[in-house]
Amino acid sequence: xxxxxxxxxxxxxxxxxxxxxxxxxxxxxxxxxxxxxxxxxxxxxxxxxxxxxxxxxxxxxxxxxxxxxxxxxxxxxxxxxxxxxxxxxxxxxxxxxxxxxxxxxxxxxxxxxxxxxxxxxxxxxxxxxxxxxxxxxxxxxxxxxxxxxxxxxxxxxxxxxxxxxxxxxxxxxxxxxxxxxxxxxxxxxxxxxxxxxxxxxxxxxxxxxxxxxxxxxxxxxxxxxxxxxxxxxxxxxxxxxxxxxxxxxxxxxxxxxxxxxxxxxxxxxxxxxxxxxxxxxxxxxxxxxxxxxxxxxxxxxxxxxxxxxxxxxxxxxxxxxxxxxxxxxxxxxxxxxxxxxxxxxxxxxxxxxxxxxxxxxxxxxxxxxxxxxxxxxxxxxxxxxxxxxxxxxxxxxxxxxxxxxxxxxxxxxxxxxxxxxxxxxxxxxxxxxxxxxxxxxxxxxxxxxxxxxxxxxxxxxxxxxxxxxxxxxxxxxxxxxxxxxxxxxxxxxxxxxxxxxxxxxxxxxxxxxxxxxxxxxxxxxxxxxxxxxxxxxxxxxxxxxxxxxxxxxxxxxxxxxxxxxxxxxxxx
Amino acid sequence: xxxxxxxxxxxxxxxxxxxxxxxxxxxxxxxxxxxxxxxxxxxxxxxxxxxxxxxxxxxxxxxxxxxxxxxxxxxxxxxxxxxxxxxxxxxxxxxxxxxxxxxxxxxxxxxxxxxxxxxxxxxxxxxxxxxxxxxxxxxxxxxxxxxxxxxxxxxxxxxxxxxxxxxxxxxxxxxxxxxxxxxxxxxxxxxxxxxxxxxxxxxxxxxxxxxxxxxxxxxxxxxxxxxxxxxxxxxxxxxxxxxxxxxxxxxxxxxxxxxxxxxxxxxxxxxxxxxxxxxxxxxxxxxxxxxxxxxxxxxxxxx
Numbered sequence: 001x002x003x004x005x006x007x008x009x010x011x012x013x014x015x016x017x018x019x020x021x022x023x024x025x026x027x028x029x030x031x032x033x034x035x036x037x038x039x040x041x042x043x044x045x046x047x048x049x050x051x052x053x054x055x056x057x058x059x060x061x062x063x064x065x066x067x068x069x070x071x072x073x074x075x076x077x078x079x080x081x082x083x084x085x086x087x088x089x090x091x092x093x094x095x096x097x098x099x100x101x102x103x104x105x106x107x108x109x110x111x112x113x114x115x116x117x118x119x120x121x122x123x124x125x126x127x128x129x130x131x132x133x134x135x136x137x138x139x140x141x142x143x144x145x146x147x148x149x150x151x152x153x154x155x156x157x158x159x160x161x162x163x164x165x166x167x168x169x170x171x172x173x174x175x176x177x178x179x180x181x182x183x184x185x186x187x188x189x190x191x192x193x194x195x196x197x198x199x200x201x202x203x204x205x206x207x208x209x210x211x212x213x214x215x216x217x218x219x220x221x222x223x224x225x226x227x228x229x230x231x232x233x234x235x236x237x238x239x240x241x242x243x244x245x246x247x248x249x250x251x252x253x254x255x256x257x258x259x260x261x262x263x264x265x266x267x268x269x270x271x272x273x274x275x276x277x278x279x280x281x282x283x284x285x286x287x288x289x290x291x292x293x294x295x296x297x298x299x300x301x302x303x304x305x306x307x308x309x310x311x312x313x314x315x316x317x318x319x320x321x322x323x324x325x326x327x328x329x330x331x332x333x334x335x336x337x338x339x340x341x342x343x344x345x346x347x348x349x350x351x352x353x354x355x356x357x358x359x360x361x362x363x364x365x366x367x368x369x370x371x372x373x374x375x376x377x378x379x380x381x382x383x384x385x386x387x388x389x390x391x392x393x394x395x396x397x398x399x400x401x402x403x404x405x406x407x408x409x410x411x412x413x414x415x416x417x418x419x420x421x422x423x424x425x426x427x428x429x430x431x432x433x434x435x436x437x438x439x440x441x442x443x444x445x446x447x448x449x450x451x452x453x454x455x456x457x458x459x460x461x462x463x464x465x466x467x468x469x470x471x472x473x474x475x476x477x478x479x480x481x482x483x484x485x486x487x488x489x490x491x492x493x494x495x496x497x498x499x500x501x502x503x504x505x506x507x508x509x510x511x512x513x514x515x516x517x518x519x520x521x522x523x524x525x526x527x528x529x530x531x532x533x534x535x536x537x538x539x540x541x542x543x544x545x546x547x548x549x550x551x552x553x554x555x556x557x558x559x560x561x562x563x564x565x566x567x568x569x570x571x572x
Numbered sequence: 573x574x575x576x577x578x579x580x581x582x583x584x585x586x587x588x589x590x591x592x593x594x595x596x597x598x599x600x601x602x603x604x605x606x607x608x609x610x611x612x613x614x615x616x617x618x619x620x621x622x623x624x625x626x627x628x629x630x631x632x633x634x635x636x637x638x639x640x641x642x643x644x645x646x647x648x649x650x651x652x653x654x655x656x657x658x659x660x661x662x663x664x665x666x667x668x669x670x671x672x673x674x675x676x677x678x679x680x681x682x683x684x685x686x687x688x689x690x691x692x693x694x695x696x697x698x699x700x701x702x703x704x705x706x707x708x709x710x711x712x713x714x715x716x717x718x719x720x721x722x723x724x725x726x727x728x729x730x731x732x733x734x735x736x737x738x739x740x741x742x743x744x745x746x747x748x749x750x751x752x753x754x755x756x757x758x759x760x761x762x763x764x765x766x767x768x769x770x771x772x773x774x775x776x777x778x779x780x781x782x783x784x785x786x787x788x789x790x791x792x793x794x795x796x797x798x799x800x801x802x803x804x805x806x807x808x809x810x811x812x813x814x815x816x817x818x819x820x821x822x823x824x825x826x827x828x829x830x831x832x833x834x835x836x837x838x839x840x841x842x843x844x845x846x847x848x849x850x851x852x853x854x855x856x857x858x859x860x861x862x863x864x865x866x867x868x869x870x871x872x873x874x875x
Contacts, residue, residue, distance in 0.1 A: 308834065310659060311838070314838060360642045365642065365660075427659065429820070430640075431642065433638075433820070434639075446820050447733075
């Protein structure tokens with residue numbers, strides 16, 4: 001998933017309007033009157049307002065009513081699981097919809113969800129899922145195997161432009177159907193044997209297939225609702241709006257105020273409703289991490305989406321019980337648009353990669369225990385570690401740049417780094433800008449856009465170099481490597497290599513044993529790290545503030561929360 | 573177009589009126605009065621000093637504004653860095669000096685643009701009156717109704733991001749209020765005897781506006797100008813925040829303040845010093861503005 005953190009527009013404007021408002025009022029005081037009594041009156045009125053503001057905080061009220069207040073980072077791009085690609089969207093969608101399986105939040109092992117149990121044949125290619133008889137949509141309709149078949153048909157419609165459609169590709173003929181080579185959905189390996197039995201046939205044994213089913217792109221959607229609000233294979237339908245949304249998850253969408261809050265309430269029709277302890281969740285799209293931190297301190301949030309790096313040391317020192325830092329299966333990197341003339345040459349891309357001092361970045365800027373990345377797949381992802389593809393070597397970088405025709409950076413066109421608005425990304429981009437200026441003598445400009453616009457610019461190729469983050473969708477190196485295939489929805493670099501595609505799409509899925517599979521992955525990643533359409537910067541850690549009243553939310557590698565196990569308990 | 577003869581007469585008459593009254597020009601008189609206002613002089617001095625510092629920044633700044641020292645990181649004021657360093661180890665004094673270039677330039681240029689357009693537009697509309705006035709002011713109303721952000725974004729999309737464009741874009745929005753103020757002033761001045769006298773002497777409208785109307789309307793204009801400058805500086809910070817103004821590593825006071833707010837608890841000096849400099853500038857502008865208004869008011873008591 002696309003990672004947006006560390007986070008920042010609506011809230012940005014607020015913090016900024018404060019100084020403007022302040023100075024304006026100060027000015028009007030100065031010019032309108034020298035009369036002290038009036039000034040005094042204003043001050044007194046302000047004090048009175050502050051005094052009146054002493055009411056119950058969100059956390060206190062939330063703990064009493066079991067309402068979780070969640071800092072979600074960015075305003076969701078959409079809530080349609082077949083359209084979105086980001087992490088902020090994930091947090092909301094997993095509350096509204098449920099896939100065939102879920103993950104245990106402590107071990108990340110698959111656990112039953114919409115499917116009660118499943119059988120896998122000896123070759124590992126045919127999965128039979130037995131759906132719960134008592135599973136219901138939020139409007140009371142039963143959840144059937146046919147719902148899954150229809151949802152996956154929708155997820156594969158080429159006209160829908162699902163950037164995550166490659167998640168379906170392990171399924172027999174799914175790729176052919178998605179790319180239009182196959183017009184008929186019949187040969188695709190998804191069958192409803194009866195109302196509550198779903199059979200899925202894979203092209204190759206795929207060890208991580210069960211994990212894929214817990215990704216929102218494979219969640220079921222409610223057919224009648226979607227058809228009511230427009231063509232199911234087209235974007236921009238209003239079925240995801242509050243009041244329209246019908247889901248099968250533990251919560252239903254009750255409110256969606258743009259840039260303010262997304263609220264969900266408990267779904268009484270959910271099959272496991274008796275186990276759901278929370279009455280509701282409120283997701284706040286606070287892009288500014290500093291604002292989020294202040295909200296946490298003021299008791300407005302139970303969980304923040306991130307924490308400004310400068311605050312980490314303070315919390316370690318003063319309030320370690322709230323600070324949660326855990327390893328996070330993700331990579332922070334710069335994506336290069338390889339169709340831009342000066343970035344076409346792989347020597348230029350290597351020079352750029354080799355002149356970033358990652359050690360200084362993680363120690364001095366991000367400060368959250370991140371690990372410098374010289375490969376794309378995080379170290380030891382299910383036992384897989386790629387070889388470093390390059391190192392920090394400004395001398396060699398200068399030589400490469402000279403070889404590519406830009407000795408001492410001369411003649412290198414001014415190039416732009418795009419990032420989604422956030423003080424964390426800005427800081428890192430400014431540091432990289434300076435490192436490239438110092439080591440390579442090239443000029444870089446910075447451009448920031450808000451999350452939705454940034455995602456649009458990136459997927460339409462309207463950028464030169466863009467900040468990016470990739471969070472594993474499941475614990476397997478495949479989630480990091482299958483995105484770089486030719487025309488992959490999340491590739492967006494314009495780069496492709498037939499050898500790479502062959503290794504990732506054909507050789508590794510066909511491999512019999514893990515060792516062989518990882519050998520193909522290593523070979524593929526070596527190609528990727530030689531060509532460098534991306535510049536890895538560091539491997540993530542997840543950094544959150546979590547209030548001690550939040551229970552049942554163990555930390556894990558995917559930063560995955562199973563809302564139905566979470567409850568709130570004040571005191572201690 | 574008036575004939576050469578009448579123009580001469582008018583000029584002489586004009587000069588005579590002034591000579592007979594006080595023997596000094598409007599500007600000399602104003603300067604005389606301004607000199608007596610200590611606060612205004614102090615304000616003027618501070619502004620000149622700041623402008624000089626901004627002009628000479630490349631030679632006097634102790635470090636480069638983009639020179640980072642990640643190993644050093646944020647440090648409080650010290651002998652090496654008088655005002656401390658920011659989170660990337662950049663010298664704050666240097667960044668304030670360079671930021672002053674942008675902030676003062678935006679403040680003065682954008683305000684000058686607003687001033688020129690607004691005063692001319694308002695005077696013409698107010699003096700000519702009638703249908704011309706109605707048309708011109710409806711245009712102002714329409715521009716007022718246009719959301720400022722959309723206007724700026726459109727400009728940026730069409731012309732690309734450019735700091736000069738930013739100056740003009742802000743100026744092009746800020747002139748509206750100025751035009752209304754001036755129009756109101758001119759409308760009331762137009763009824764007065766000295767304007768009727770000028771008209772009956774056959775002066776050209778342009779000359780009446782330039783010599784009689786604008787100087788008399790200067791008081792409110794100056795006050796409003798001193799209010800516009802700080803507004804514009806903060807507007808620039810806001811736009812930069814949204815990615816529409818200046819981009820890192822460049823800075824301005826507004827941008828430095830907004831960054832300082834983010835870390836004000838850990839590194840307060842990053843907020844205090846830029847805030848202090850901006851406040852001093854605003855105070856200086858206000859005192860100078862107040863003094864100028866008193867000094868330039870032709871109706872003020874003579875001494």
